[in-house]
Amino acid sequence: MKTSIPVQELMSSGHLACQGCGATMSMRYALKGLGPQTVMVVPACCWTVISGAAPRSSINLPLLHSPFAAAAATATGVKAGLVSRGDRDTTVVAWGGDGGTYDIGLQALSGAADRNEDILYVCYDNEAYMNTGVQRSGGTPAGAWTMSTPGKDGSVRPKKDLDAIVLAHHIPYFATATPAYPEDMVRKFAKAKTIKGFRFIRILSPCPPGWKTDPMDTAKLSRLAVQTGMFRLYEVENGTTRLNMNVAKRKPVEEYLKAQGRFKNMPAAEITALQRRIDEFWETEKK
Numbered sequence: 001m002k003t004s005i006p007v008q009e010l011m012s013s014g015h016l017a018c019q020g021c022g023a024t025m026s027m028r029y030a031l032k033g034l035g036p037q038t039v040m041v042v043p044a045c046c047w048t049v050i051s052g053a054a055p056r057s058s059i060n061l062p063l064l065h066s067p068f069a070a071a072a073a074t075a076t077g078v079k080a081g082l083v084s085r086g087d088r089d090t091t092v093v094a095w096g097g098d099g100g101t102y103d104i105g106l107q108a109l110s111g112a113a114d115r116n117e118d119i120l121y122v123c124y125d126n127e128a129y130m131n132t133g134v135q136r137s138g139g140t141p142a143g144a145w146t147m148s149t150p151g152k153d154g155s156v157r158p159k160k161d162l163d164a165i166v167l168a169h170h171i172p173y174f175a176t177a178t179p180a181y182p183e184d185m186v187r188k189f190a191k192a193k194t195i196k197g198f199r200f201i202r203i204l205s206p207c208p209p210g211w212k213t214d215p216m217d218t219a220k221l222s223r224l225a226v227q228t229g230m231f232r233l234y235e236v237e238n239g240t241t242r243l244n245m246n247v248a249k250r251k252p253v254e255e256y257l258k259a260q261g262r263f264k265n266m267p268a269a270e271i272t273a274l275q276r277r278i279d280e281f282w283e284t285e286k287k
Helices: 024-032 044-048 071-084 101-102 106-114 162-167 183-194 215-227 253-258 268-286
Strands: 038-042 063-065 091-097 120-125 173-177 199-204 234-237 239-241
Touching: 024 044, 024 071, 024 091, 024 183, 024 199, 024 215, 038 071, 071 091, 071 106, 071 120, 071 234, 101 106, 101 120, 106 120, 106 162, 120 234, 162 173, 162 199, 173 183, 183 199, 215 253, 253 268
Parallel strands: 038 063, 038 091, 091 120, 120 199, 173 199
Antiparallel strands: 173 234, 234 239
């Protein structure tokens, strides 16, 4: 079957990810869009471990580990250093999880976005602090079990609207992606590298241990997230929003929730209420 995805692989075997890791699938596709003229800055997150023991790495690119709170600031410094050497073309990417983006790294992220620094920030959003044992983050949805929200109701707080926070900085390019749609993801990364200024891509990245799912179901779950309307595939370029997938005929949100052990105690009434909110959101999107 014909595909637009480049054949070149910049990620190798030998990484240290769990089976079915959405963050690993995402990195592979992202690198296909970015190409070899890229520097990766990684704060404390799963990818700190996945990349392998220094000085080796499972990606064939320069990779710099940064402090947890400073991915965007570190990437900004790397870009400034490259420019001072006459290199304005290398793409500098800050690649962080939701803990280091929604929470711990939000201040540095906001500062870089406000200054319109010429970097690409990527959040692979697996919806909890997975690297340290599945604790709740600002990206954890309501009703989800984590080690720090272990009660029958799971997380009682809704997921932080990071998209709105980032878009409030009026950046040149914003997009969402998920590994079940690799051509869409590769295209967005290829586009992002051609744009100057601050760019941001948020990836929904299923985590089998944290989501309590079968490693074989990672692509299925990220596809269901889109098909149920839980996760919207879209991009915003210079203020213009483009929906990348029309989900007018959505699958029931229960199909997505029931496939994950972290939602096993979510009451039927809350699932019904969530379905209603999703339906209302998409009805509003039509207008």
